[in-house]
Amino acid sequence: MMTEKFSHYDTADYLKTNEDMALYFEACLEENDPTLITHALGAIARARGMTQLAKDTGISREGLYKALSADGNPEFATILKVTRALGIRLHAEIPTI
Numbered sequence: 001m002m003t004e005k006f007s008h009y010d011t012a013d014y015l016k017t018n019e020d021m022a023l024y025f026e027a028c029l030e031e032n033d034p035t036l037i038t039h040a041l042g043a044i045a046r047a048r049g050m051t052q053l054a055k056d057t058g059i060s061r062e063g064l065y066k067a068l069s070a071d072g073n074p075e076f077a078t079i080l081k082v083t084r085a086l087g088i089r090l091h092a093e094i095p096t097i
């Protein structure tokens with residue numbers, strides 16, 4: 001019997017450009033799911049390079065991996081440091097009725 005092997009899927013492998021990253025993050029924000037948003041930041045961070053992000057945020061690589069993991073629950077201050085270092089801007093918009 002032949003056993004099929006599946007490769008591990010990592011979103012970071014498909015985020016090649018700043019536009020890819022921005023569109024992905026925007027789509028995740030629209031879902032209003034904190035876990036998904038954290039996961040998206042983690043994928044973008046891995047695509048950009050976690051070592052440089054650690055230097056830019058002052059947070060250890062291990063701390064970033066933990067905070068931005070599926071089980072992570074980062075403080076809002078961490079989210080702000082990460083988005084700032086990645087060049088991602090959060091903005092508010094009140095929809096018109």
